[in-house]
Amino acid sequence: MRIRAFVVLSLVMLLSHPAVAIDHRVALRADQSRAAGETDAIQELIAQLGSDDFTKRRDAEAKLIELGGAAFDALQDAQTDPDLEIATQSQYLLHRVPIDWARDTDVEEVRELMANYAKVNGRERREIVTQLKDLKAGAGLGALSRIAHYELSPALAKHAALAVLSGRSEHEKNATAQAKLINTEIGDSPRDSAAWLRLYAAQLSDSESVNPGWLKLIDGEIAQMKEDQDRTNLSTLLKLMEFHVQLCKDHGQAESLFESLRRRVDLLIAEFGQAREAIAPDIQWCIKNKQWAALDLLEKHYEKLIKDDRLLLYLAAAARSARGEYDAAQEFAERAYKHVAVGHKDSDLEERSHIGDLIADLGYHDWAEREWQFVIENAPLTSTESMIARSSVANWCLHDRGEDKEAAELLGEVCDAVDNDEELKAALQTNSEASYYLNKVLRTQRDYFTACYLASEKDYKGQRKSLERAYSRNHKDPDVLIAMYRLKEGDDTYRERVKGRIVRALAEVEQEIEGNPAEPNGYNHYAWLVSNTEGDYDKAVQYSLKSLELRPETPSYLDTLGRCYYSAGDLDKAVETQRKAVAMHPNVKVMQKQLEVFEKAQAEKKKKS
Numbered sequence: 244m245r246i247r248a249f250v251v252l253s254l255v256m257l258l259s260h261p262a263v264a265i266d267h268r269v270a271l272r273a274d275q276s277r278a279a280g281e282t283d284a285i286q287e288l289i290a291q292l293g294s295d296d297f298t299k300r301r302d303a304e305a306k307l308i309e310l311g312g313a314a315f316d317a318l319q320d321a322q323t324d325p326d327l328e329i330a331t332q333s334q335y336l337l338h339r340v341p342i343d344w345a346r347d348t349d350v351e352e353v354r355e356l357m358a359n360y361a362k363v364n365g366r367e368r369r370e371i372v373t374q375l376k377d378l379k380a381g382a383g384l385g386a387l388s389r390i391a392h393y394e395l396s397p398a399l400a401k402h403a404a405l406a407v408l409s410g411r412s413e414h415e416k417n418a419t420a421q422a423k424l425i426n427t428e429i430g431d432s433p434r435d436s437a438a439w440l441r442l443y444a445a446q447l448s449d450s451e452s453v454n455p456g457w458l459k460l461i462d463g464e465i466a467q468m469k470e471d472q473d474r475t476n477l478s479t480l481l482k483l484m485e486f487h488v489q490l491c492k493d494h495g496q497a498e499s500l501f502e503s504l505r506r507r508v509d510l511l512i513a514e515f516g517q518a519r520e521a522i523a524p525d526i527q528w529c530i531k532n533k534q535w536a537a538l539d540l541l542e543k544h545y546e547k548l549i550k551d552d553r554l555l556l557y558l559a560a561a562a563r564s565a566r567g568e569y570d571a572a573q574e575f576a577e578r579a580y581k582h583v584a585v586g587h588k589d590s591d592l593e594e595r596s597h598i599g600d601l602i603a604d605l606g607y608h609d610w611a612e613r614e615w616q617f618v619i620e621n622a623p624l625t626s627t628e629s630m631i632a633r634s635s636v637a638n639w640c641l642h643d644r645g646e647d648k649e650a651a652e653l654l655g656e657v658c659d660a661v662d663n664d665e666e667l668k669a670a671l672q673t674n675s676e677a678s679y680y681l682n683k684v685l686r687t688q689r690d691y692f693t694a695c696y697l698a699s700e701k702d703y704k705g706q707r708k709s710l711e712r713a714y715s716r717n718h719k720d721p722d723v724l725i726a727m728y729r730l731k732e733g734d735d736t737y738r739e740r741v742k743g744r745i746v747r748a749l750a751e752v753e754q755e756i757e758g759n760p761a762e763p764n765g766y767n768h769y770a771w772l773v774s775n776t777e778g779d780y781d782k783a784v785q786y787s788l789k790s791l792e793l794r795p796e797t798p799s800y801l802d803t804l805g806r807c808y809y810s811a812g813d814l815d816k817a818v819e820t821q822r823k824a825v826a827m828h829p830n831v832k833v834m835q836k837q838l839e840v841f842e843k844a845q846a847e848k849k850k851k852s
Contacts, residue, residue: 285310285317289324292332304336311341315393316432342393346385352378353386360390368399376406381413384421388428391436397474400436405479407440408486411447418447435467435474439483446490453496457487461506477514481507488528497536504529504541518548519555526558527605530565531796538562553582553594557602557610564607576610580617592618592628599632603639606798606828612640619653624660625667630680633657634688642692643832647699651692654685687716691723703732719748721772728776745776756786763793763800771803773810780811798827802834805841814845 288310291303307314318340321333345357356371363371372390375383383406390403407414407425414421422444429437439460446454461484468475484507491500504525511521522545529538542549542559549555560575583591599614618632633653641650661668661681671677690713697705707730713723727733727741749769756765770787774780787804794800805821808814821838828834 282317285314288314289317289321289329289333292321292336293324293326293329300332304332304339307336308339308341312343312393315340315342316430320433337395344386344389344393346389349386350382353383356383357386365396365399368394368396369402372399372403372406376409381410381421384410384414385424385428388425388440391440392429392432392434394436397435398476398479400434401439401475401479404436404439404443405482405486408443408483411486411490414447415450418450422447435464451494453487453491453494453499455499457490458499458502458506461487461503465506465510477510480510484510491537492532492534497534497540500534500537501540501544504537505544508541508545518545519552522548522555523558526555526562530558530562533565535562535566550578551582553579554598554601556582557598557607560610561602561605561607576607580610580613592622592626596628596632596635599635603635604798606830608639608643608830612636615640625657625671625677625681627674627677627680630657630677630685634680634684637688637692639831642695645699645832647692647696651689651696654689654692657681658686658689683717687713687720687723690716691720691726694726698726698731703730706730707733707737714744718744719751719768721748721768721775724748724772725775742777745772745778748772749778761793763790763797766790766793767800767803770807774803774807775810780807783807784811796827798824798831798834801827802837805837809841809844814841814848817841818845 285307288303288307291299294300294303307318315337318333318337322330322337324330324333342361344360345354349357353375356374360368360371368390372387375387375390377383387403387407391400391407394400394403425440425444425447429440442454442456442460445456461480464475464480464483468477468480484503487503488500488507491497491503508521508525512518515521522541525541526538529535529541542562549559556575556579560572560579563569563575564572595614596618599611599618602614603611615632615636618628619636622629622632633656637650637653641647641653658681661671671681690709694706694709694713697703697709706726710723710727710730713720714727717723724741724745728738728745730737730741733741749772752765752769752772756762756769759765766786767790770783770790772778773783774787784804784807787800787807790800791797791804801820801824805817805824808817808820818838818841821834821841825831825834825838
């Protein structure tokens with residue numbers, strides 16, 4: 244076989260500069276379905292690339308470049324030609340074929356975005372794909388399909404295809420026309436990304452069922468990922484699966500939904516070896532979306548894995564509770580509680596404390612409290628596990644029930660034990676994690692709960708002293724600052740001092756947000772503090788929305804957003820948001836009380852109007 248040195252050198256140079264601009268352009272053919280004669284002519288030119296005659300080879304190269312996009316698909320196929328010369332030259336020519344990325348038929352916004360597509364690098368091309376996806380009314384569909392067809396990077400071509408799939412709800416409004424546009428853009432392209440869109444166009448044309456081709460396509464991608472991660476990767480594959488899962492849900496296809504979920508679980512187990520982490524999100528998704536038939540199939544398929552895992556048993560219990568099967572829910576919760584974890588006793592206690600937090604986040608505080616109490620009763624008094632569990636019981640359960648004295652006493656048991664034992668105190672100081680929980684969390688919370696109890700006894704001087712002790716330990720704690728702000732017998736001087744403390748705390752929280760803008764807790768902290776005291780309420784709303792953007796459907800963040808809307812004067816949104824938070828956490832009394840306040844204010848406003 245013949246490989247000329249200048250061809251190899253040119254190819255290497257072009258591959259190292261994927262954004263080389265082509266000055267001369269030939270417009271793409273509007274109709275990608277070519278006549279048989281034209282197809283034959285292109286195939287003849289490609290065959291000529293392997294000719295022994297140099298002049299014929301150069302003539303074929305020039306004509307294929309002149310054909311532009313019309314020759315693109317044939318050159319794609321020819322990359323695997325058994326004649327190495329043809330295969331090498333075809334790959335080389337793919338980088339020389341001029342693509343007219345912008346069309347006269349595109350809307351102005353699309354033409355502006357695509358005008359420089361050939362000249363920018365891969366990162367900038369990804370940004371263009373995102374901007375096209377975000378255009379209103381699906382205006383970027385044609386250009387995205389074009390990128391999926393002609394973009395030489397398989398990863399970026401699939402990124403564009405996923406952007407198309409994300410617009411399904413908009414495309415379905417005019418499905419026939421959109422399917423035709425997609426097919427016109429991708430033509431007979433043999434590329435994976437084009438195959439996705441060809442199947443998507445067929446799906447748009449059939450609104451009654453889920454095309455079975457999706458599972459075959461997903462299986463193909465899974466096999467491909469094992470062989471060539473340059474063509475596909477885990478992130479791309481999971482996004483494709485996510486699309487199919489939602490499609491099955493919308494069409495009520497339980498068996499296909501299960502098959503997609505099963506593939507996702509198996510893929511994640513194969514990649515990371517963690518059954519719990521692979522199965523738990525899909526069980527939670529089924530619960531949230533009430534996909535009971537698919538969940539039944541999922542539980543049956545992974546029955547052995549579920550019965551051997553405490554968290555998965557609790558999720559199975561939560562699923563039955565959500566379906567109104569309360570006896571079965573309690574039975575599964577009992578099995579979860581009695582489950583004996585394999586390993587050391589200490590690791591079992593740590594897991595119980597962690598699982599208590601997880602199921603409390605789902606709203607099952609009675610199950611969570613029992614796990615935390617188990618840790619409290621079995622862990623060493625001053626261990627980190629004991630302190631975390633005590634803090635959880637004090638906050639989620641005792642304080643929520645108004646049992647603030649008991650909450651303070653539960654935390655005080657650890658604090659007093661350390662204070663009365665110099666040897667233990669010295670030992671804890673060498674353990675940074677335990678020392679943090681003791682001094683920053685337990686001591687602060689004990690003083691705060693003591694202050695809450697004293698307020699209920701109308702001992703406001705004692706309340707103030709306890710709050711000052713809590714503040715000295717953690718000057719940013721929002722609940723401590725809110726309690727200070729609302730202190731009944733504080734004079735003007737004290738109120739101004741508290742306002743200054745709040746401003747200082749907010750400034751520090753803002754710095755934390757700037758340092759880690761992807762962390763939602765900072766936004767929630769700022770929003771909760773401002774909405775319960777004073778400040779920029781509109782900014783608090785925006786920060787609260789940002790926290791939910793980063794961690795969607797979090798009940799405590801929704802509770803904050805409800806409060807922000809209330810403080811900003813939007814009572815309708817406050818009630819709507821708070822009802823959603825309460826629905827997700829029906830056992831949290833402080834959320835219910837806040838909803839009552841909002842509903843009362845809304846009713847009074849309606850009376851006046």
